[in-house]
Amino acid sequence: MESRSRCSVIIVGAGVSGISAAKVLAEKGVDDVMILEASDRIGGRIRKEGFGGVSVELGAGWIAGVGGKESNPVWELARQSGLRTCFSDYSNARYNIYDPRFVYMSACLWALGVLCYLLTRCGGIGFSGKIFPSGEAADSYRKAVESAIRKLRAEEDNHGGDVARLSEPLSVPKTPIELAIDFILHDFEMAEVEPISTYVDFGEREFLVADERGYESLLHKMAETFLLTSDGEILDSRLKLNKVVRELQQSRNGVTVTTEDGCIYEANYVILSASIGVLQSDLISFRPPLPRWKTEAIETCDVMVYTKIFLKFPYKFWACGPDKEFFIYAHERRGYYTFWQHMENAYPGSNILVVTLTNGESKRVEAQSDQETLKEAMEVLRNMFGPEIPNATDILVPRWFNNRFQRGSYSNYPIYANHQMVHDIKAPVGRIFFTGEHTSERFNGYVHGGYLAGIDTSNALLEDMRREKERKLESQTFLLELALTESLTLTQTDAVSGLHKCDIPRQLFLSSSKLGLPEAIL
C-alpha cells in the first residue's frame, strides 16, 4: 500500500481528455500531477488491437470533421505524427443495400453447381448478392429522411415527450429496406441534432485511421511531451495504471482519492475524466454526495453503445470498388447486422469485414459467446453473398457496454438538451472538476470533443487556482495589516512586554483559524 502523498492535481482517467488536461497543466508549470488510470494502458476509448495481421481500432476509428474552414485539432495532431488515414465515402452506402430475399436465389445457384463457387474462390472476382435497385433505395431513403425530420421537430417541440399525439401520425418503417434505412438514419447519420457542430466547424469529410501504430499513438505522442518515456514506453511514476478510483472525498482544502487496491492519494484538486456511463454507474462514490442538480444532469444524458465486430476471411468474396466500401443488409429486424464495411481501402489484402451494431443489438451480442455471434454474422453474409462463401477464420467482438470503465461508447445528448444541462454536467463541484467528451457542448461523442474538453477543464482549473492564490494573498495581507496595527497599539500602550513583532501574525493566525480563515496562510 502506498503512503499518502499530496499533489496539486489528480487526474482520474488516461483517455484523450485526461492526457490533454495533464499536458495543459504541465505546460502551465503545474507538474506535480498524478494520473490514475483504471486499466493497464492509456487511450480509454481509443484502442487498437492486432487482428488478422493488421491493427484494427476497437473504439474511435475516424477523424471526423475534416476539410472545413477551421482545422480539426485532432487532424492537426494526426498530420504532425504522419498518421496514415484514408478517406471514407459513406455517400454510396444507401445504394449498396442487399436484399435478404436473395438467400433463396443463392440456394438455387448453389444447387446449380460449383461454377460460381470456383470463380469466387479462385479470383475473389467480386461475386455479389442482389442489391436493391437504386431507384427503390433512393425512394425509401427520401421517405425516411422526411419522416425523420418530422419526428425530430416533433420531439424538439415536445421536449422529448409523447410524439404519438401528433396531428399527423408518423410513418413507421415496416419493410426490411425501410428498417435498414431508418437504422442508418437514426443510429448513424442523424444520431445528432442538426446542424452538427463538428461538420459546421471542421468540415464534412471523415478519415479512417489505418496505421499500425494505431489512433492511440496520438495520445502517446502527447504524453511524451510531459511524461518520462524510454523507447516509446511511459516510465513516469506520475502515471499510475491499474488504479481503479472508488471514492472521492472532498474537504474544504483538498480531495482524498481511494482506489480499489486500498491506496489513498491526496490532492488539492481532482479532474475526473470517467465517461458518462461510468458516472451513471456506482463505480465511483462521492463524499459528500454530488448535489442533485449534478446527478440529475448526468442521468439525463443518453449513452450510445456502438460495436464494431471484426471478421477475418481466407479470401474476399465481396465487391471492392471505390464506391463499395460500405454496404447494408436489410433484415426484418431493425439493426440486425445492418451496417458493413470492408477493410480493403485501409489494408488491401487483409480480407477483413467489419459489421457495426448499436444499442440493443450491441448489448445482446455482448452477452452471448463470440461463437454465437460468428454463427449469426455468417448466416447474414450467406444471405447476402450466397451459401458458398468461406467461414470466417477469426472474430473480434469488443464489449464497451460491459466494460465497467466505460459502460457504453459515447454520450448522446437528447434532442431537447439545453445549454443548462451540458453546463451542469461539466460544472465543477467544489474541488472536483469534470472533463471528458460528454462535457463538450459542441463536440460531445468525438475524439476532438474529448481533446478540447481536457484543455477547457484544465484552463478552468488553472483559473480557479489563480483565484485561490489571490484570495490567500489578500487574506495574508489583511492579517499582516491587522497585526501591524495591533502591534502598534500594543507598543504604544506597553500592554504586553517581551512580545516580538514576528510572533504576532502567527498568534493572530492561531485564533483566526477558529474564525474560518484558511489554514494554508502559514
Ligand SMILES: Cc1cc2nc3c(=O)[nH]c(=O)nc-3n(C[C@H](O)[C@H](O)[C@H](O)COP(=O)(O)OP(=O)(O)OC[C@H]3O[C@@H](n4cnc5c(N)ncnc54)[C@H](O)[C@@H]3O)c2cc1C
Ligand atoms: C466503438 C467506438 C467508436 C467510436 N468512434 C469514434 C470515431 O470514429 N470518431 C470519433 O471522433 N470518436 C469516436 N468514438 C468516441 C471517442 O472514442 C470518445 O469520444 C473519446 O475517446 C473519449 O475520450 P475521453 O477521454 O472523454 O474518455 P475515455 O477515453 O473513456 O477516457 C476515460 C478513462 O478513464 C478511465 N476510468 C474510468 N473509470 C475510472 C476509475 N474509476 N478510475 C480510474 N480510471 C477510470 C477509463 O479506463 C478511461 O481510460 C468512438 C467510441 C467508441 C467506443
